[in-house]
Amino acid sequence: MKTNILILGTLSCALLIACNSKEKKTEELYEPTTAIVEDPVERGGYLLNSNGCHDCHSPKKFTEKGMELDPDRLLSGHPANEELPPYDEKTAKSYVLFSMGLTSTTGPWGTSFAANLTPHATGLGTWTEDQFINCIRKGLYKGLDGSRPLLPPMPWKHYANFTDNDLKAIFAYLKTMKPIENIVPAPIASKMN
Structure with a gap:
């Protein structure tokens, strides 16, 4: 036993x-795990590429695989020479219309165009880091106090949740992009207002 x-x-x-x-x-x-200090440019690239920035800010082209980002114009915004198709202004208050490349949007506010985010002077080339953070945090055009608000469909309230370090990393990444000259058109106010 x-x-x-x-x-x-x-x-x-x-x-x-x-x-x-x-x-x-x-x-x-x-x-x-303990936080690993990452290269801000790499972190910024990761954040930008995983949060849909290319969806609106990069022109597209049609290929045999369907619509793809145009690698020669990444983040250059709505192409200056692209003409928008006509639309029914009478019913514009009841829908939102995207251009084929998704770089312009027409709705009750009028028509807005995705900005050039490259470091060219026609994009973010003259912006400071503080302007960029202010733009995203407050939803202000060019990050300037007293300027117009950012227009739909820019989801700046989503991006305002990023930490300052995240926004600085995104800005650092954008400064490494190929500068592309592209003067994005000014928004068109709605005739229905």
Whole structure:
């Protein structure tokens, strides 16, 4: 009988140790890791490319695979020479119309055009980091106090949730882009207002 209890006791002890060491391994797997200091430009590229900036700010082209980003005009905004198709102004208050490349949007506010985000003078070339942060935090054109608000569909309230370091990283990344000359048209106010 003593032998059975000893074996049972040893087995229980081994089971307890095995369970505890599995718990320990599980805890180690899910333990938060310490933050790794990343290159701000790489971080900015990751944030920009994973948050839909290309959807509106990069012209598209049609290929055999469908609509794709135009690699020669990344983040250059609405093409200055692109003519918009006519639309029904009477019903413009009841829908939103995107251009084929998604770089312009027409709705109840009028027509807005995606900005040139490249470091060319026609884009962000003369902007300061503070202007960029102010633009995103407050939703102001060129980040200038007293300027007009950013127009739909720019989701600046979403991007305003980024930390200052995230916004600085995005700005640093944008400054490394190929500068593209493209004077984006001014917004067109709605005739229905």
